[in-house]
Amino acid sequence: MAVIAELIQASKEYQTGDQTIVALQPTSLQLNEGELLLIIGPSGSGKTTLLSLIGCVIYPSKGELYVDGQHVNKMKPNELAKLRLDTIGFVFQQFNLLAPLTAEENVAIPLKLQGISGSEIKSRVAKAIETVGMTERKKNLPKQLSGGQQQRIAIARALVTNPKIILCDEPTASLDKNSFEVVMQELKALARQGKSVAVVTHDPRLQKYADRAVEVKNGFVYPLELKDVSFD
Numbered sequence: 001m002a003v004i005a006e007l008i009q010a011s012k013e014y015q016t017g018d019q020t021i022v023a024l025q026p027t028s029l030q031l032n033e034g035e036l037l038l039i040i041g042p043s044g045s046g047k048t049t050l051l052s053l054i055g056c057v058i059y060p061s062k063g064e065l066y067v068d069g070q071h072v073n074k075m076k077p078n079e080l081a082k083l084r085l086d087t088i089g090f091v092f093q094q095f096n097l098l099a100p101l102t103a104e105e106n107v108a109i110p111l112k113l114q115g116i117s118g119s120e121i122k123s124r125v126a127k128a129i130e131t132v133g134m135t136e137r138k139k140n141l142p143k144q145l146s147g148g149q150q151q152r153i154a155i156a157r158a159l160v161t162n163p164k165i166i167l168c169d170e171p172t173a174s175l176d177k178n179s180f181e182v183v184m185q186e187l188k189a190l191a192r193q194g195k196s197v198a199v200v201t202h203d204p205r206l207q208k209y210a211d212r213a214v215e216v217k218n219g220f221v222y223p224l225e226l227k228d229v230s231f232d
């Protein structure tokens with residue numbers, strides 16, 4: 001399996017007044033293509049910080065970070081923004097869909113940011129929405145969709161740029177059991193297609209969808225043995 005992102009003793013500290021908060025202790029971790037990695041841990045442990053590093057949203061305070069072969073430490077903010085747009089797809093707990101836009105308009109946003117032409121946007125949006133099984137609802141506004149359906153549109157928006165990495169921060173936290181399973185199956189299918197998918201959760205039930213898991217506690221990252229691995 002090819003490594004797509006790598007932290008080498010990478011840490012993140014925040015300075016608030018005269019206090020230093022270590023959000024993430026020095027961490028060495030690899031993300032591989034074709035793998036769903038689960039990042040488990042209690043609230044405040046550093047999960048979002050870890051995801052934000054991999055997602056090129058923040059720089060490490062110490063240590064090294066490589067994403068898609070590029071040395072993040074050495075990149076300027078505008079270079080990092082481009083790497084993020086081209087390489088990373090994000091899925092959040094609250095979906096973050098824009099309310100006045102239809103499902104398909106929401107999915108088109110990252111392609112517009114990339115400056116892609118209208119006709120290509122149209123076909124790629126249609127394909128991404130089809131991948132998540134939402135073609136019949138593409139003209140709907142977010143408020144006309146259930147939580148699970150909104151999350152599937154958010155996944156379509158994350159994958160429409162064909163990113164190598166998909167990062168999900170508590171993607172099932174606002175979902176009922178049925179939607180939760182549909183969403184996790186979607187994410188697992190994307191990993192099977194070769195993407196590197198990382199899912200942050202505090203829900204141990206998600207272990208059955210994972211290929212690998214780590215646990216974050218007080219800013220430290222530990223490998224975790226999966227209790228219930230399914231191979232289907």
Ligand SMILES: Nc1ncnc2c1ncn2[C@@H]1O[C@H](COP(=O)(O)OP(=O)(O)O)[C@@H](O)[C@H]1O
Pocket residue numbers: 014015016021022023024041042043044045046047048049050
């Ligand atoms: N921008 C920030 N400034 C100061 N402290 C932060 C910031 N972001 C996160 N932290 C702190 O870092 C720790 C880890 O936060 P976070 O990564 O959001 O945890 P989790 O996602 O596991 O709930 C927490 O103590 C949090 O308060």
Ligand SMILES: [Mg+2]
Pocket residue numbers: 044047048049169
């Ligand atoms: Mg968090």
